[in-house]
Amino acid sequence: MTLLGxxxxxxxxxxxxxxxxxxxxxxxxxxxxxxxxxxxxLASVAFVSLWVLSCDATAYGLHRLLxxxxxxxxxxxxxxxxxxxxxxxxxxxxxxxxDRSILGARAHMRLIYGVHxxxxxxxPLVYAGGKGWxxxxxxxxxxxxxxxxxxxxxxxxxFAWVDDQSRDTRExxxxxxxxxxxxxxxxxxxxxxxxxxxxxxxxxEQAGFSVVPAPMGYVSKPEGWExxxxxxxxxxxxxxxxxxxxxxxxxx
Numbered sequence: 001m002t003l004l005g006x007x008x009x010x011x012x013x014x015x016x017x018x019x020x021x022x023x024x025x026x027x028x029x030x031x032x033x034x035x036x037x038x039x040x041x042l043a044s045v046a047f048v049s050l051w052v053l054s055c056d057a058t059a060y061g062l063h064r065l066l067x068x069x070x071x072x073x074x075x076x077x078x079x080x081x082x083x084x085x086x087x088x089x090x091x092x093x094x095x096x097x098x099d100r101s102i103l104g105a106r107a108h109m110r111l112i113y114g115v116h117x118x119x120x121x122x123x124p125l126v127y128a129g130g131k132g133w134x135x136x137x138x139x140x141x142x143x144x145x146x147x148x149x150x151x152x153x154x155x156x157x158x159f160a161w162v163d164d165q166s167r168d169t170r171e172x173x174x175x176x177x178x179x180x181x182x183x184x185x186x187x188x189x190x191x192x193x194x195x196x197x198x199x200x201x202x203x204x205e206q207a208g209f210s211v212v213p214a215p216m217g218y219v220s221k222p223e224g225w226e227x228x229x230x231x232x233x234x235x236x237x238x239x240x241x242x243x244x245x246x247x248x249x250x251x252x
Contacts, residue, residue, distance in 0.1 A: 001061050002121075007018055008205070009132075010249070012134055015245055015247075016240050016243060017050060017053045017054075017236060017239065017240055017243075018050060018098075018236065019047075020049075020109070021046040021047070021049050021050040022046070022050075023051075024042050024043070024045060024049075025043055025045035025046045025047070027042055027043070028040070028041075028042040028043035028046065028173055029243075030101070032251075034230045035113075048115055048134060050169040050236075052230055053235070053236060053239040053240075054098065054191075054226065054232060054235045054236040054239070055226040055228060055229060055231055055232070055235045056222040056227040056228075056232060056234060056235040056238070057222045057227050058236075058239055058240075059219055059234075059235050059237075059238030059239040059242060060220070060221055060222055060238075062202075062239055062242045062246075063195055063202065063219040063238075063242045066244030066245075067198050067242060067245055067249075068197075068247060069194055069196055069215075069218070070194055070197050071159070071191060071213040072214075072215065072216075073117070073212065073213065075120075076121075077189075078117060078120070078121050078189055078212065079121065080136065080187055080208070080212055081121075081123060081187050081188055081189035081212045082123065082124075082185040082186065082187050082188065083123055083124045083125075083126055083160065083180060083182075083185045083188050083189070083190060084117050084118050084121070084123050084124070084125050084126065084188070084189045084214070085125065085127075085128055085176055085180075085188045085190050085191065085204075086110050086113075086114035086124045086125065086127050086128065086147075086188070086191040086192075087108075087110060087128050087129065087172060087190070087191065087192040087196070088127065088128060088129020088130075088132075088144070088168065088172075088201060089104055089105055089106035089107035089108075089110050089192070089193070090103075090104035090106055090107050090131075090132070090142040090143070091103060091104055091143045091146055092095030092104050092197070093140065093141075094140070097204065100141075100146075100149075101140065101141050101146050102146065102150070103143070103146055103147060103150055106193065106217065107143065107147065108133060108150070109148055109149065109216065110191055110193070110216065110217070111150065113125070113185040113214070113216040114127075114191045115151070115155050115193065115238075116167065117155065117189060117214060117224070118157070121189075123189070124150075124160030124161075125157070125159050125160055126150055126160055126161050126162065126163075126176065126180070126188075126220050127143075127144045127145070127147045127148070127159050127162045127163070128158060128162070128163040128172035128175070128176050129142065129144045129162075129163065129164070129166070129168060129172070130142045130143065130144065130164050130165045130166040130167055130171075131143070131146065132167055132168065138226075141163075141168060141186060142156075142164035142165070143158075143164075144162035144163060144169055145162075145163035145164055146221075147159075147162070147202040148162060153221050160182070161177070161179055163175045163176055166234075169196075169199060169200055169203050170203045170252065173200075173203040173204040173206065173207035173209070173216055174207050175210055176188075176204070176207070176208040176209075176217070177208045178206075180209075181208060181210070184244055186208075186209065186210055187210040187212065188210075188211060188212065189212045189214045190204060190211050190212065190213055190214060191214045191216065192213075192215070192216075193215065193216060193217035193218075193241075194215035194216065194218045194219065195216045195217075195219055195238075195241055196219060196241075196245060197213050198245070198249060199245055199248050199252070202249075205247060219238050219241075
């Protein structure tokens, strides 16, 4: 798995939309002169799949079909945990207007929700995020270091502990357990997007934790007829995330 790690972002991006359908179109272009019927078939499949996957309703339907969704955490459930672990979600490196790296939008929302739960419960707050496989060469600071800066600047808080070495969710789970198990922490509230929760729960339970899911960032149910037939950037992005998580459940 470690040998494959650096290739995972490239291979995933190659398979996922929009690259996957575009590669089918490229194949159709090469075949157009020699196998016209096959070429038209590939082009049609590519066009229809890209259009359909770009609809918000498709993203919502795929999430309901392929992944398990979790209800928001309740106060009673939160009280069962001994710590709150927030999973990283990406960094925007070298942002010129701040003259430093900042958390990506997804990671920022996870952190905000983790802070909300920590203030509500007074539980220690942990952040798990190093340098992902895709960012090993471009990211200077670990995501945990960026998150710690944001936490101190915006909320005047500090993490009880950070994992700043991991490259993926499986390593997040393993390193977190190595640290927290030694402190007598076995049950954690795990903060990540709802579509990412199923694989995250599995990884953290395999590492030895008892996990209380604390999901956020749901794939929303679409409203309006246009969401069922009009492609959007958000629809394509959500479909891509759901399919990526589904593949992650199958092969990791």
